[in-house]
Amino acid sequence: MTAESEKACHTATTAPPRTNCETGGDHNQSASTTMRTTLSRRGLVQTIVAGAAASAIATPAPAQTAAIVTEATAADYARDPTRWGSAEVAALFPGFKHLDLRTKGAIIRVRHGGSGPPLLLLHGYPNSHVLWHAVAARLAQRYHVVCPDLRGYGDSSLPEPGPNLSNYSHRVMAEDMIEVMEQLGHQRFFLAGHDRGARVSHRMCLDHPERVMKLVLLDMLPTYHVWTNTTREWALGTWHWAFLAQPEPFPQTMIDAVTPEWFLTNRGGIPRQRPKIVMDEFIRCFTPKTVSGACRDYRAGATINFDMDAADKDRKIATPLLVLWGTRGSPPTDEYPTVWRKYASSLVDIQPLPSGHYLQEEQPDRVYDYFIKFFTA
Numbered sequence: 001m002t003a004e005s006e007k008a009c010h011t012a013t014t015a016p017p018r019t020n021c022e023t024g025g026d027h028n029q030s031a032s033t034t035m036r037t038t039l040s041r042r043g044l045v046q047t048i049v050a051g052a053a054a055s056a057i058a059t060p061a062p063a064q065t066a067a068i069v070t071e072a073t074a075a076d077y078a079r080d081p082t083r084w085g086s087a088e089v090a091a092l093f094p095g096f097k098h099l100d101l102r103t104k105g106a107i108i109r110v111r112h113g114g115s116g117p118p119l120l121l122l123h124g125y126p127n128s129h130v131l132w133h134a135v136a137a138r139l140a141q142r143y144h145v146v147c148p149d150l151r152g153y154g155d156s157s158l159p160e161p162g163p164n165l166s167n168y169s170h171r172v173m174a175e176d177m178i179e180v181m182e183q184l185g186h187q188r189f190f191l192a193g194h195d196r197g198a199r200v201s202h203r204m205c206l207d208h209p210e211r212v213m214k215l216v217l218l219d220m221l222p223t224y225h226v227w228t229n230t231t232r233e234w235a236l237g238t239w240h241w242a243f244l245a246q247p248e249p250f251p252q253t254m255i256d257a258v259t260p261e262w263f264l265t266n267r268g269g270i271p272r273q274r275p276k277i278v279m280d281e282f283i284r285c286f287t288p289k290t291v292s293g294a295c296r297d298y299r300a301g302a303t304i305n306f307d308m309d310a311a312d313k314d315r316k317i318a319t320p321l322l323v324l325w326g327t328r329g330s331p332p333t334d335e336y337p338t339v340w341r342k343y344a345s346s347l348v349d350i351q352p353l354p355s356g357h358y359l360q361e362e363q364p365d366r367v368y369d370y371f372i373k374f375f376t377a
Contacts, residue, residue: 067183069100069107083155085130085284088277092133093147095140100155101148103179105167109155110148110180114140117213117375118186120177121147124195125240125294126264128154128285131194133278134364139371143190148180150197152293154285161296168293168300171308174204178211190375192216194360196297199223199305202343205317214375216322218359218367221336222343223301224309240267244298252291260286271355271362316345322374323347324367326355348374 077087084090090098096113111129119139123131129147139145149156150173159167166172177200181189191212193201198220205212226234226241235242244251255263260283264270270279321344325336332352340347351370355362 064183071099089281103176106151107157112146114145116143118189119143122193122197158289165300168296169304170200170203173200194218205319215319219325224313244295245302271358320346323350327352
């Protein structure tokens with residue numbers, strides 16, 4: 001994954017520069033997933049014809065009661081901020097519900113709000129769903145915005161790794177997200193992913209193309225491409241890929257030896273536009289649980305995810321795609337357009353933005369405008 005890390009990962013590289021820290025899914029799918037993917041071709045065509053216009057999608061139904069583990073109230077932010085975070089962060093997501101939803105393999109923390117066509121936003125490392133703070137409320141004026149924490153990250157649970165790290169494959173992470181959206185009443189939805197969330201999104205469009213109406217990927221090149229096109233500069237700038245992938249408990253032990261604040265603030269790449277309350281929220285969530293979850297994610301990225309992506313390297317996703325990436329202060333190169341044309345058959349647009357890795361924080365107005373133009377076209 002390319003620059004998903006910050007400075008290291010977010011430092012421009014050479015030959016050609018890998019502008020993202022993220023730039024750069026278990027072999028056995030569950031029976032329930034298989035069942036979900038057996039949507040009839042006739043039904044799929046009818047859905048596409050009837051719902052091609054985003055406005056045709058109804059306001060979401062309430063989340064299935066049986067799937068809700070807990071839902072936060074306003075009092076919970078004062079009563080139990082270790083679990084729910086602060087009221088100040090909640091205020092960045094006005095009108096959003098804040099709850100834990102159970103999937104077949106995890107408990108997923110979710111914030112969701114707004115009405116209109118469903119839009120799923122997926123974060124990356126080392127963050128949580130709060131990474132979307134600068135655009136979520138505005139998007140909720142047009143869409144039902146769903147912001148979950150990936151399994152192992154933020155306030156979501158930490159499942160056991162499973163055979164060959166299968167429980168941290170991007171395939172299984174994508175299945176979590178499909179279940180979340182189903183529980184909120186959505187069979188199909190718009191999708192945007194950043195960093196690790198973009199990798200989950202890419203895998204979802206390979207495994208479940210019938211679920212995603214349109215896809216936006218932020219600052220990410222495909223996993224297979226990243227691992228097979230490494231350079232000295234990339235290794236220095238994206239050191240966390242190999243470090244976090246080392247066997248347990250080596251990387252966790254080293255990271256847990258310092259405070260979350262020290263680690264997150266000294267690894268670099270923090271955008272100046274990030275509010276202190278958001279940084280404090282990321283620090284709150286960067287617990288030994290989350291460190292372990294991130295390490296499992298990166299181990300899977302170097303093993304089972306790479307193997308799955310290698311098997312699918314010649315398959316192009318057909319989902320209409322918009323790619324946005326940060327230039328990190330350097331002139332744009334042709335790396336992103338060249339690479340993504342090999343992995344996507346419906347690349348609608350690909351645009352460089354004058355930012356670092358965190359486009360949605362550094363250039364929120366431009367990201368918002370690109371989203372609206374693309375999703376409503």
